[in-house]
Amino acid sequence: MKHITCIEDLRLLHKRRVPKAFFDYADRGSYAEETLRANREDLQKIKFRQRILVDVSKRDLSTTILGEPSSMPLILAPVGLLGMQHGDGEIHACRAAQAAGIPFTQSTMSICSIEDIAGSVEKPFWFQLYVMKDRGFIKALVERAIAAKCTALCLTVDLQVIGQRHQDIKNGMSVPPEWTLSKLFDFAIRPGWVQGVLQGKRRTFGNIAGHVKNTEDLTKLSAWTAAQFDTSLNWKDVDWIRSIWPGKLIIKGIHDIEDAKLAVETGAQALVVSNHGGRQLDGAPSSIHVLPGIADAVGDKIEIMFDGGIRSGQDVMRALALGAKSCMLGRAYAYGLGAGGQAGVAKAIDIIRNELLTTMGLCGVNTVAEIDRKVLAD
Numbered sequence: 001m002k003h004i005t006c007i008e009d010l011r012l013l014h015k016r017r018v019p020k021a022f023f024d025y026a027d028r029g030s031y032a033e034e035t036l037r038a039n040r041e042d043l044q045k046i047k048f049r050q051r052i053l054v055d056v057s058k059r060d061l062s063t064t065i066l067g068e069p070s071s072m073p074l075i076l077a078p079v080g081l082l083g084m085q086h087g088d089g090e091i092h093a094c095r096a097a098q099a100a101g102i103p104f105t106q107s108t109m110s111i112c113s114i115e116d117i118a119g120s121v122e123k124p125f126w127f128q129l130y131v132m133k134d135r136g137f138i139k140a141l142v143e144r145a146i147a148a149k150c151t152a153l154c155l156t157v158d159l160q161v162i163g164q165r166h167q168d169i170k171n172g173m174s175v176p177p178e179w180t181l182s183k184l185f186d187f188a189i190r191p192g193w194v195q196g197v198l199q200g201k202r203r204t205f206g207n208i209a210g211h212v213k214n215t216e217d218l219t220k221l222s223a224w225t226a227a228q229f230d231t232s233l234n235w236k237d238v239d240w241i242r243s244i245w246p247g248k249l250i251i252k253g254i255h256d257i258e259d260a261k262l263a264v265e266t267g268a269q270a271l272v273v274s275n276h277g278g279r280q281l282d283g284a285p286s287s288i289h290v291l292p293g294i295a296d297a298v299g300d301k302i303e304i305m306f307d308g309g310i311r312s313g314q315d316v317m318r319a320l321a322l323g324a325k326s327c328m329l330g331r332a333y334a335y336g337l338g339a340g341g342q343a344g345v346a347k348a349i350d351i352i353r354n355e356l357l358t359t360m361g362l363c364g365v366n367t368v369a370e371i372d373r374k375v376l377a378d
């Protein structure tokens with residue numbers, strides 16, 4: 001990892017080490033990928049004010065997230081199928097987050113189960129929930145998150161209808177999964193990855209297996225899962241989740257001021273300004289484009305988290321300047337995981353931490369609380 005200096009280095013290493021179907025699953029977006037590109041391009045358009053001769057010898061990244069101390073304003077976002085980027089990927093990512101003193105969010109669509117992670121890490125983590133048609137399953141899942149002592153529930157509300165990812169279809173990441181000679185070859189030339197995945201605790205959706213009969217039949221399990229995304233999902237369901245989850249609630253996938261105001265009314269503690277990393281509504285504006293409006297409208301009533309396109313500490317600084325209290329990393333740490341397991345995730349976090357510290361220094365800022373629109377150039 002010595003010569004890895006930025007997130008793009010981790011991305012390229014991930015691409016080399018992980019079969020194409022799984023790399024593309026992490027890397028690509030929906031339809032024409034306009035929103036995926038806009039997330040990055042719009043962040044890069046935001047410029048800083050360079051400030052000089054300010055004493056920045058005591059810079060400090062520490063902050064609070066949902067009222068709990070955090071070493072920096074970063075969270076590992078829920079990312080599905082991490083266990084296919086690296087054997088036991090969810091456990092590796094969670095351990096790296098906990099070692100760095102930041103929260104890890106486990107996806108409903110994880111390979112490791114809630115219990116697998118809880119039994120393998122030292123501290124509590126967050127759980128992300130997709131509300132599926134089978135509400136009995138969802139209630140049981142929430143009860144499992146409570147039993148595992150998860151400290152926050154991140155309710156994702158932007159995937160009730162699934163945006164098509166062309167590349168996943170071309171790669172046979174479909175239901176049922178497609179096996180071709182070229183795919184088998186792609187796996188065969190990566191024995192390290194194959195061995196890691198085979199040695200992992202599971203090779204299918206760990207939170208769902210066990211609920212569906214004959215879950216050893218991957219096709220059946222995938223078909224059940226794909227059919228379970230619920231297009232009837234609405235604000236009443238959020239009230240229901242509130243009634244069965246006693247802890248802190250985060251609503252993820254807010255991209256509109258009116259929706260942000262409705263999210264406040266649910267009593268949730270936080271919302272995530274997110275377009276799902278450009279994997280859902282293609283043609284939506286970038287997350288950074290909508291952040292200031294949402295922060296101005298509800299930032300004093302609910303904690304604002306942000307994601308979409310964060311690949312550097314500079315990007316974190318941009319989002320904090322425009323009203324976010326913390327940022328979720330998605331692909332940035334998934335690349336690290338594919339590149340090098342726990343060490344790769346730790347590297348991704350460290351790169352972003354150091355870049356943020358340097359950017360703060362060059363903008364003449366010492367604390368996270370000081371970061372606001374004044375650090376940005378006109």
Ligand SMILES: Cc1cc2nc3c(=O)[nH]c(=O)nc-3n(C[C@H](O)[C@H](O)[C@H](O)COP(=O)(O)O)c2cc1C
Nearest residue numbers: 026077078079080107156276277307308309330331
């Ligand atoms: C491979 C992949 C899988 C994802 N799976 C989930 C998921 O299971 N649940 C969820 O709420 N968001 C999921 N997301 C969205 C992320 O939580 C986050 O919103 C997004 O990655 C942020 O954009 P970025 O990757 O540009 O940082 C996923 C994103 C990626 C890249």
Ligand SMILES: CCCCCCC(=O)C(=O)O
Nearest residue numbers: 080109159162225226279
């Ligand atoms: C059947 C589609 C499931 C997608 C779940 C993971 C996810 O959110 C993603 O963006 O990918």
